[in-house]
């Protein structure tokens with residue numbers, strides 16, 4: 259994973275609440291055994307018409323989405339299925355952060371493991387951002403992970419929550435698996451003393 | 461959180477006071493004696509280490525694997541040159557992308573065939589036991605865990621699948637994870653986790669006839685909303701839960717995730733032990749007795765404090781059905797389609813569903829009825845549906861599919877004569893798999909079709925692009941099959 263630091267990027271607004279991971283990447287695209295290549299089917303069923311052509315009404319097909327790196331979405335983003343294909347598809351399209359008022363637990367976790375920043379703001383801030391995005395198609399925002407700050411067009415900075423551990427991993431491009439692996443002696447000790455006996459091979 | 465206006469039950473939601481600051485060292489003895497919830501007990505007993513500033517390293521007793529969310533994880537192991545640490549705590553199966561008929565023949569869809577083949581390769585290479593197509597143990601991942609006796613009280617269970625919450629019915633802490641975490645568990649049998657908040661969901665009273673487990677959980681989600689459980693582990697309590705079979709408890713826990721919860725749990729009791737006693741992998745003799753002794757200490761202590769409590773009047777519930785495009789958009793089947801009242805989510809959902817506000821749902825024509833999925837594909841579910849269909853016919857306008865959750869269930873349902881009842885009624889009786897719950901395998905709705913489904917998600921396109929889903933119980937689904945339209949199953953009791 260590449261380290262995540264500070265970046266400025268163009269905003270793509272999608273003012274829909276409760277966007278589930280089936281919308282982000284429909285199940286029929288989960289038959290792949292790869293992580294790459296999912297960006298093409300991001301929001302597939304909203305993005306393409308029945309004949310396969312792009313739906314001009316959908317924001318990802320509009321000029322403003324070209325080069326967009328920050329997705330601005332309604333409440334409770336990423337609910338439903340645990341598919342990590344959802345952040346893979348968002349990253350595949352080019353997004354580096356998603357702004358919403360809240361994120362579903364598993365989705366949030368999956369984002370943090372892949373360097374896609376979930377930026378949770380309060381309702382008033384989200385409304386202000388949607389306002390700004392509708393009056394300015396080229397709206398850009400700056401996200402700074404180290405200071406956990408999102409800088410609004412007005413210059414006002416709003417902070418967003420992220421736990422220190424995930425933040426450190428993101429800043430360093432660090433790997434959570436190696437953290438666990440370094441605790442192998444404790445894991446072995448736990449296994450020999452406390453773990454419930456269970457055998458799937460039986 | 462948007463709320464969908466129609467109240468389904470008298471519910472009482474209250475928040476507990478903010479937790480106090482952690483106890484100082486001298487008070488630790490006191491802390492040990494503090495009454496704990498079921499969740500806290502399972503959590504505490506699985507923390508391998510918890511260092512300041514980091515999440516806990518949590519031990520995972522059982523890891524279930526399926527073909528869709530595992531290939532990239534196995535590839536990750538290969539890239540790093542590491543093995544699966546505990547194949548004896550890992551169980552794989554095929555369920556999502558497989559066909560539900562002619563399973564002995566090669567899979568027609570080349571991409572699905574490749575994915576299924578990849579799981580075989582991965583299991584062979586990493587020594588992971590696999591319930592392959594044709595195996596007597598094959599089935600939906602959340603159906604076979606309990607069936608094999610691998611899901612047990614007090615253990616931790618994960619799977620790259622959000623409905624892992626199902627296993628909480630046994631008093632296990634069970635939750636879905638992403639593929640990166642699947643790799644972590646394959647490599648270390650551990651996960652980095654933070655403690656969740658706890659929420660008690662008390663279903664007071666006994667349900668009326670015609671009201672089943674699915675109705676309890678649909679009523680809860682309609683009440684708290686699909687984000688209402690975010691960050692929380694739900695513990696289901698109350699008379700209505702105690703009187704449910706294990707299968708009913710699994711239905712309830714299964715859909716905890718549809719309320720946004722991390723997991724759902726039910727404290728184990730004699731119903732749990734009776735269910736497990738004859739399962740293939742459970743301990744026998746004195747070891748079994750010792751296990752039951754341990755399990756009896758799991759239920760939440762008297763005086764344990766939950767962060768939040770939600771109370772639902774189970775006795776006042778009626779059969780439920782969803783009308784919209786998320787599982788929180790549910791009403792009693794006898795209620796009309798709600799008015800948007802300026803709520804854009806409701807408006808958008810009604811546009812997609814092509815439903816008119818204020819019109820009754822009963823009588824709405826349906827094209828397909830689907831009975832299956834990890835929510836409702838077990839013997840109890842099939843018996844309920846069959847009891848209604850016995851001696852009746854599926855309306856000729858309806859295509860009805862019944863898909864058992866596992867090969868064992870298929871065999872048992874055939875032996876019991878349920879399959880014959882379904883076939884005689886005109887339904888299509890299939891082999892085990894996820895099927896039209898996720899529509900990855902060709903079992904799917906056509907655009908614009910309406911389906912009453914016993915599965916767990918009614919998201920846009922979930923059962924096929926452009927398909928429209930009403931979620932309901934097996935009883936309500938069977939009633940719809942007979943009438944050719946949304947119907948109240950209580951007419952047939």
Ligand code: SF4
Pocket residue numbers: 555556600601602621623833834835893894897898915916
């Ligand atoms: S039946 Fe549906 S919800 Fe359950 S595991 Fe399969 S696809 Fe997921």
